[in-house]
Amino acid sequence: MIRSKSTTVAAMALALSFGAGSVSANDRLVHDGEFMVDGMIFGLPEARVYTEDYSGPPVVGDYLTAVPHLAELDYDGNRTHEVRMDVISQQIEIAPGKFYNAWTFGGSVPGPTLHVREGDRVVFTMKNRSDEPVVITEPVAGGSPFFGQIRANPIQNNQPAVSAMPHSMDFHSGTVAADDKWRTIPPGVTIEFEWVANYPGVYMYHCGTPSVLMHTAQGQYGAVVVSPKNGFPTDDQVDREYVLVQSEFYLTEDEYNEGYRYDHEAAMARNPSHVTFNGHINTLHDQPLRANAGERVRLYVLNAGPSDTSSFHVIGAIFDRVWYEGNVENEWRGMQTVLLGASNGAVMDFIVPEEGSYKLVDHEFADAERGAAGTLIAGPRQQ
Numbered sequence: 001m002i003r004s005k006s007t008t009v010a011a012m013a014l015a016l017s018f019g020a021g022s023v024s025a026n027d028r029l030v031h032d033g034e035f036m037v038d039g040m041i042f043g044l045p046e047a048r049v050y051t052e053d054y055s056g057p058p059v060v061g062d063y064l065t066a067v068p069h070l071a072e073l074d075y076d077g078n079r080t081h082e083v084r085m086d087v088i089s090q091q092i093e094i095a096p097g098k099f100y101n102a103w104t105f106g107g108s109v110p111g112p113t114l115h116v117r118e119g120d121r122v123v124f125t126m127k128n129r130s131d132e133p134v135v136i137t138e139p140v141a142g143g144s145p146f147f148g149q150i151r152a153n154p155i156q157n158n159q160p161a162v163s164a165m166p167h168s169m170d171f172h173s174g175t176v177a178a179d180d181k182w183r184t185i186p187p188g189v190t191i192e193f194e195w196v197a198n199y200p201g202v203y204m205y206h207c208g209t210p211s212v213l214m215h216t217a218q219g220q221y222g223a224v225v226v227s228p229k230n231g232f233p234t235d236d237q238v239d240r241e242y243v244l245v246q247s248e249f250y251l252t253e254d255e256y257n258e259g260y261r262y263d264h265e266a267a268m269a270r271n272p273s274h275v276t277f278n279g280h281i282n283t284l285h286d287q288p289l290r291a292n293a294g295e296r297v298r299l300y301v302l303n304a305g306p307s308d309t310s311s312f313h314v315i316g317a318i319f320d321r322v323w324y325e326g327n328v329e330n331e332w333r334g335m336q337t338v339l340l341g342a343s344n345g346a347v348m349d350f351i352v353p354e355e356g357s358y359k360l361v362d363h364e365f366a367d368a369e370r371g372a373a374g375t376l377i378a379g380p381r382q383q
C-alpha cells in the first residue's frame with residue numbers, strides 16, 4: 001500500500017508521542033489521510049454506508065450506560081471503542097400517563113451515555129431500525145450494561161413502536177466533516193464512521209436530520225462524557241457521580257391515536273409541555289440520587305434543549321468546582337448556579353453539607369414547574 005508522506009509523518013509523530021510502556025494510542029492510527037495538529041487527530045476515514053442483516057441488541061459497548069449511571073474507565077491510557085446505537089422507535093412515558101412515540105438512539109430518552117477518555121477512538125455503527133419494532137426491556141445477550149440498568153428502572157416501561165423515518169447521528173464530541181459522518185440514512189440502512197475524542201468534555205449527541213428541532217424534540221439525544229487524560233484535580237475525593245440530562249418536550253393530545261404526539265407549533269414557540277431531568281418528570285423523585293453528609297458529589301450535566309437554557313442549581317449547596325463544558329482547563333469555584341445553553345454541559349462538584357433532602361432544579365422556575373426538578377437524599381456522615 002502506498003502511504004502519503006503526511007501519513008508517514010503523522011505515524012512517526014504518534015510513535016514519538018506515545019512511547020514504550022503506554023497503551024498503544026490506537027490500533028488504527030495508520031489510516032491514509034490522518035494527521036495530527038497539537039497532538040490531536042484529524043482526517044478520519046470516510047463513513048461507510050451499507051445494508052446488513054442485523055437484528056441483535058440495538059446498543060453494544062461496555063462503556064454505554066443508562067442515565068444517571070456512568071461507566072468506570074477501568075483501563076489505562078487510550079483504547080478504541082466499538083460502539084453501536086441503532087435508531088429505534090419506542091412508546092415511552094415522560095410523565096404519569098403521558099405516552100408518546102419517541103424516536104430514539106438505543107431505545108431510551110435520553111439515549112445511552114458513552115464514557116471515554118481524551119484521546120480514545122470511537123468506531124461507531126448505527127442501523128436505522130425505525131421501521132421495525134424492537135424490544136429493549138427483555139434480556140439481551142451481548143449488549144451493554146445499558147440494558148440491565150434500563151430494566152432495573154421502574155419508570156422505564158417502553159413498548160416497541162414503528163415510525164419509519166430517515167435519521168442521522170451528530171456527536172458534538174467528534175471533529176469531522178459533518179456532511180460525511182453525520183449524513184442521513186433511510187430505514188434499513190447502516191452507517192459506520194470513526195471519531196477521536198480530541199477534547200475532554202460533557203457533550204451532546206443528537207439526530208441532525210431536518211427538522212433538527214423535531215428530531216431532537218422527539219427524543220434523539222444523549223450524552224458523551226470525555227474524561228481528561230490526566231483527570232480532574234478532585235478525582236480522588238469524589239464519592240458519588242451521576243449523569244443528568246435536561247431536555248424539553250412539546251406534546252399535545254393526539255387527535256387520531258391514543259396518547260400524545262409532538263407539537264411542532266409549540267416547539268417553534270418554545271412553549272414546552274414538560275421539562276425533565278433524565279427523561280421523565282418523576283425520575284429523580286421516584287429514584288432520588290443518594291449521598292451522605294460530607295461527601296463530594298460529582299454531577300455530569302448536559303442541557304440537551306433542544307431550545308431552552310438551564311440554570312442548574314442545588315438548593316442548599318454551592319458548587320465547589322465547576323468545569324464548564326467538562327474541560328479541566330475551564331475551572332470555576334464557588335458557583336451557586338450554572339447557566340447552560342442548549343447543548344452546553346458541565347462537570348459540577350459539591351460537598352453535601354449535612355443529612356437531609358436537597359432539591360436539584362432548573363432555577364428558571366417556569367421550567368422547574370414543568371418538571372425540571374429532582375431530589376438528592378443525604379444520609380448521616382460516614383466515618
Ligand SMILES: [Cu+2]
Binds near residue numbers: 103166167208209215
Ligand atoms: Cu432523526
